[in-house]
Amino acid sequence: MTSRDLINSLPVCRILLRTAGHFVPREYRTEWAAEWEAELWHIRSLGGSESSLRGSGYGSPAPAVFCLGAFQDALWLRRNDPHFALRELARLGSSSRCVLSLAAWLITSLLLCFWLPSARKAMLPSPYPGSNQVVLISPSGKSASQLPTIRVADYRAWKTSTRHLFTELAFYQMVEKRVHLAPHQTVDLSIVRSSTNLFELLNLPSFSLAPGQRPGLLLSEAAWRTYFKSDARIVGRLVEVGGLQVRIVGVLSQDLWRLPGHADGWMIAEGDPLQGLPSNSKGFVLAHLQPSGFSSDQHQMIVYRENGDADRFDCVSLTQQASLPFSIYLFTLFVACLALPATTPLPLGEYPARSESLAWRIRIRRWLFLAFKLALILPLVYFSSGVLAYGNLFSGIRAVNSVSAQYLQLGSSFLGLLFAFRWALRDQRSRCPVCLRRLTNPARVGEASRNFLAWNGTELICSGGHGLLHIPEIPTSWFSTQRWLYLDSSWSSLFSDVSVASAGAL
Known part of the structure; x- marks a missing residue:
């Protein structure tokens, strides 16, 4: 037996038909298989015995080629089955496909937004408990500025002069420090130098040092991953920051720093870290509101100078900022x-x-x-x-x-x-009001001179036979907008899409 005889043999042809039958909807499968089995018997009977199949003496196609056509027939039945659930979803221009496409784009943008750290920080609410009572103080009109605007001297003066407005104030500033990670390996990091109550004001876990203990460095998650290769045993490691030996005390989650300024780490030391700062050194000031300090949600503080001039400062809550x-x-x-x-x-x-x-x-x-x-x-x-x-x-x-x-x-x-x-x-x-399919087959109707008698423009048709859409090329007082013309059920026989044409009877 040659390979041609094997391919055209009855067992191989039946295997092809049974494989194609799996694509046929279940309710049509038995009748479909019987019809194709009968056609296969007829094709083989025309070809004579097995030996006669070696040639192409008969006028009908070879049995194997005939059985391959069953796949095309089965797939057509699957696509055009009115009870097939995915048919409407796969239909070009269907309303379901439009909604699913929008939903897919929405999910993609949502995942991308929460995958990018900076976008996630901006879109999520404030992570600080009670952030509606914590405000960021800045000169009037500069509440969105990322540059430090408050002097240390003003912060020290406000600690006593604004007790009727705030229960507590905190100060911080960013300082570029050279950090020695390893021998012959240094990097410049943005280190936060702040008052000791900064984390406490934000309702975050604070770090305290025992007397005589080395200063500590709290790393940001981004700096830990970038410069320390996500070392799980980083806590307790000694590094040199600006010529000072410090001990790494932990890693702060990247979503917990939502204040102005880029921070790679936070310095933790004994005493007052701001003691040696010049009075004109600038930074950022946070404050916790008194329950009756301000009368409205729009907080603004006015500070009078010795010469009588007044400076206005905006107090924007962290909740409002987020x-x-x-x-x-x-x-x-x-x-x-x-x-x-x-x-x-x-x-x-x-x-x-x-x-x-x-x-x-x-x-x-x-x-x-x-x-x-x-x-x-x-x-x-x-x-x-x-x-x-x-x-x-x-x-x-x-x-x-x-x-x-x-x-x-x-x-x-x-x-x-x-x-x-x-x-x-x-x-x-551009959709049919009955089946919500996109209208197709645009056709030009009339000429420009017909505007004075009837109309001219574009005509689109619903493939389900529900109606025609007439769109005027030049809107007139008697044909100012597009018009829909319904077709009755007698037109349905002219359209191949029977299932959609019957949508009006639902």
Whole structure:
């Protein structure tokens, strides 16, 4: 027996048919298999005996080639089975596919937002317990600045003069220090030098040193991973910071430092670390509010100088600072809603009453589909603008709440919302109101001269046979917007998509 005889043998052909039968919907499988078995018997009977199959003397195709055609038939039945659950999802232009695509983009932007550390810091709420009572003091109009603006002398004076406003104040500043990691290996790190009550004010675990103990260094998680290779036995290791031997006391999670300024580590020492600082040295000041210190949520402090001039300082709570990205997003959402009517028409078109009343589920489904699109667009633009603004995708290390990042979020979220809303309305206009499929087969109708008699423009058709959409090329007073023309059930025989054509009867 040659290889040709083996391929065209009855057992091999039956194996091919049974394999193809697994792609046929279950309710049609028995009838389909019997029909193809009969056709196979007929093909083989035309070819005669097994020996006669060696040649191509018969006019019918070889049995193996015939059985390969069963796969094409089985896949066609699978794709066109009205009860196949994935059929509507795979259909080009279907409403389900549109919603799933938006959901996939939303999940992708959400995962990317929480995967990038800087974006995650900006979008998450404040990690400090009671952060609504802790404020960051800065000169008026500079609450978003990442540069130190408060002098040590002012901090020391406020500790006594603002007791009626604050229960406690803390000061910190960033200092570049050269750290010796190993022999002949140094790196410049940003070390935080602060008052001893900084972590206590933030309701974070604080570190205390015994008398005579070496100064300690608390590392940030990013510095620990980058410069110390994620060494699990890093605690207790001695390093040299600015010529001083210090002991590493721990690693602070990257999500727990949400204050202005980039920090690679925090110096912990006995006594007052700020004692040797010059009076004009600048840093950042945090304060805990008195229960009755301010009368409103908009906190502002006025300090009078000896010459009678007054300095105004903004006191922004850490909760308000952490919610700034969401506040920017709400503002851009409001502006985008105002700008939308000026950039695109809001009406969806003229949809006349149908002689055969549509089921209430079909009428509601159209508006639910629009609502689903808008509901998915809102968080999608929010997380995408957060990734673009705070994710450091196009630059190196950048402060999370920098002014440039806020302007980038402002522009990206406004443009994203505006164009996404425009797309949602245009997509809704280009769909059949019955099956929500995208309309296809555009055709030009009439000439420009017909504007004075009837209309000219583009005609689109629903592949399910539900109707025609007429879009005028030049809007006129008698044909100002697109119009939908329903087709009755007698037209359904002209369309191959029977399952969609029957959607109006649901």
